[in-house]
Amino acid sequence: MPETKLSRTEDINRAIRKMVELGEPAPVSGLKGHDTIAVGMPSGAVVQVSGNAGDFFGALNDGGTLTLNGDAGRFAGDLMTAGELILNGDAMWGVGQYMRGGRIMVKGDCKGPAGQLMKSGIIIIDGNVGREVGKYMMGGQIIVNGNTGERAGENMMGGAIFVKGEVRSLGLNARLSKPTIEDLETLRYFHKQYRFRALHDDEAFNDFQKITAESPRPLVGEAPK
């Protein structure tokens, strides 16, 4: 199948959907900042994109395996429910917002927040992440191999954020602790799978800190008796 060489978002997506329906991988090359590419991909879809994506790349992914060899705009993997999204570059604001399942791997930095109001799934960021990572987070895991911006875990209620670098500051209701043995096993598993850049030996895993919620209901306090 020839790689998609269309210029309009609508046409690119239609070509991708056609290949997915045929059960074939859908390669797209020369992407130049197009928004909303490969959204709502179903289980079994394989989409490989080269170039730079605009906003909402792979949003609402419902089980597809999507790879972007380039940088992503804002809100990549937005409200993703299943599947895998691999970004071999940097991502702008808001990776994995509202995520409900699946896995996102960012090989570079996230320039803004990530995983806000996330309910499940895993986001791995091999570089740094911006402010308010995991705000309102209810479940799932975020792994940051670099540093976080300010107010990490702001008003989170569930889930966990693992940070290898510096936590600039903690958000309301967020607390720091050491990862458990089980947590370290999970981190090793993902390192084996994705090869984190900053991890060269096993001892480096000891640098990770874990951010969790102080209380499961930070906004109104404990339930009335």
Place this chain on the structure above:
Amino acid sequence: MNDKEVQRKAASGAVRLSSGRPERQLPGLAQLAICPAQLAGRFPVDIFEGIETDVIIGEKSARDPLTLMAPLFIPGSPYGEVGKSARLAFAYGSALAGVAFGTGEGGVLPEEQEICRQFHGKSVISWGPARHGVTPDLLKSGDAVVIELFGHGRGCSTGLWRQERTTEAQAKLWGMPQGMDWVIPPAHLDMEFPEDLRQHVALLRELTDHRVPILAKLGASHVHEEVKVAIESGVDAVWLEALESPLYGAPEVIVEEAGLPLLSLFGPARRAFEETGAREKGVRLLVSGGLGDGGEVFKALALGADAVGLPEAARVAIGCSEGGGGNCHSGKCPAGIATTDPRLEAKLDWKAAGQSLANYLTALNDEVKLLAAATGHTTVRGLSSEDLRALTYDAAALTGIKLAGYERVLPMWMH
């Protein structure tokens, strides 16, 4: 100042929650009169010739536009805020009347989908700031998607579904964990700038393969500016929710104070439509809040709306005795509407309640037809502000229509 309220705050230090419409007096549609046709341009129409009241949304951009057989719709009430019986009644009644119902946040019950299949019901799926219960399949399953630009309490506050009020069934439908509160952010977490609305419209169009219309729902605030942004974002309809629209379990100060009344929306909305050429683009204007009888619906249509939402009237039609408000947030609704308690829910026969809703919508549509005929129109699409007169100076100033007696638009509207 209310002395008792000051004392209550002094004693408790707590904000009071409320359900329903504002209690204070607001300028309303009663300040407008309808002008029957005689010699000024047209004659009355014979009602038996048939008056068209259907409305099509998305005819220029959606492969399957949404057709309402009457200029009416039922805004969404999330499962949890109302029970299953009420949800089914809304779906069934609106399907019988040929109009659409909103799902509210939190997904759609399988029984509602079955009603839609069996009775050709039309659902409008919510894309709100919390996204609870939203999945790609859900978004693709509806007949339209509405981007709600604000969360709980018209965007004025961060909302919460407290864990004490949520049930296992609700958590299952919404795909949510139990044992914690569910946050409703005041704004979308994937909308950095107002102009990002355009990206959301594009996202939802791509997801649905351009099949269904995309709507934007706004609380009535900076109407002219915000309606323009919405239109320029490429939506098929702009839905303005007025201050009179009920809120359920919101801070009382938000219920009473946040937003503009219905009467004040039409002038700036019409101006935004004119400046953007929205009518030529096929964009529709929807309004909701405080409407319930044929005269009010007619006036809203003549002022520029294409269809009106009936959130509180729909509750009354299916059996609410509190005027669509009251103590809905307690979860102990005696009519079995605003509750998920199975014992209370069982009081509401959804099929009978749905039939009552359909009866109400049919009668309302007939009233609109009667008034359209009386004002010389064979279709509600021909209604205009010329069919109305303001009875007060204030109403003329708020709406930009002619003041009765003066028979002209106030000078402030002449430029």
